[in-house]
Amino acid sequence: MTNIAWGIAPIGWRNDDIPEIGAENTLSHVLSDIAVADYAGTEVGGFFPEAEVLNKELELRKLRIAGKWFSSYIIRDGIEDAEKAFRKHCEYLNAVNADVAVVSEQTYSIQGTDKNVFAEKPFFSDEEWGRLCSGLDLLGKVAHEYELKLVYHHHMGTGIQTLEEVDRLMRNTDQNYVNLLYDTGHIYVSDDEYMHLLNKHIDRIKHVHFKDVRKDEKEECKKEGKSFLQSFLAGMFTVPGDGNIDFIPVYKKLLASGYEGWIIIEAEQDPNKAHPLEYALKGKKYIDETLLPLNKSLTSIQ
């Protein structure tokens, strides 16, 4: 037995970074697809309604909420403003019974712009690093007050993208309050590797995004200097089992370390090209047929 819950993010149906795409997919449609594909839950998308309305729709389908993305601007706006916005965020998370607050520092981020995501990422100065890390410690304590875990999302096109940057963030934040969200797709696109980060920071990882990458598409996007948005629209990402990441050693490492929490399938694609339910089912088939049988090896270790 494991204490892992499998979910899928609404990002395959609708994308907060490009609200026009998939706009025809209503909340009911997305949640019903997630239930049909037999996932335990999801993360909150930007188009999700107030807590009371959402809870009713979740209950009807026996789904749970893992967490919700929070764009912090600690460096740009200062920690006071960030804390105020984050407290509101945590109140909503409590109202929908979530477990984690996904935080990503968006100061200077190019993830939503048309800049070349492979060559134009921002870098923080030493002074900015100091303010970011102490600010995150404070937000982590706020999350703790709300009985939530702050999980930091390393992300392409931001100041915390590479393994080196994640290392620095982990070294300079309080391990009691600042946890890590491990996103296979982002670290693979950034560093051409995904096991190193997992092995190195396994003790801080409290939330996981399983995003697969089509290597050839990635190389093409890099060659063409595409932006982050253009890259995912071109099909750089897909569901686990459909790309070039080997999730077997990833899942084995999580099992061996006793990981408890959510693994969220997160595959942003153009919903007009990649049928969202078809891909949700494809991801679930891979989990059921390839990953879950690995749980037996855990039983034999114990």
Ligand SMILES: O=C1C[C@@H](O)[C@H](O)[C@@H](O)C1=O
């Ligand atoms: O967790 C995520 C949330 C999205 O908004 C983001 O752009 C995506 O790439 C991701 O990993």
Ligand SMILES: [Co+2]
């Ligand atoms: Co992610």
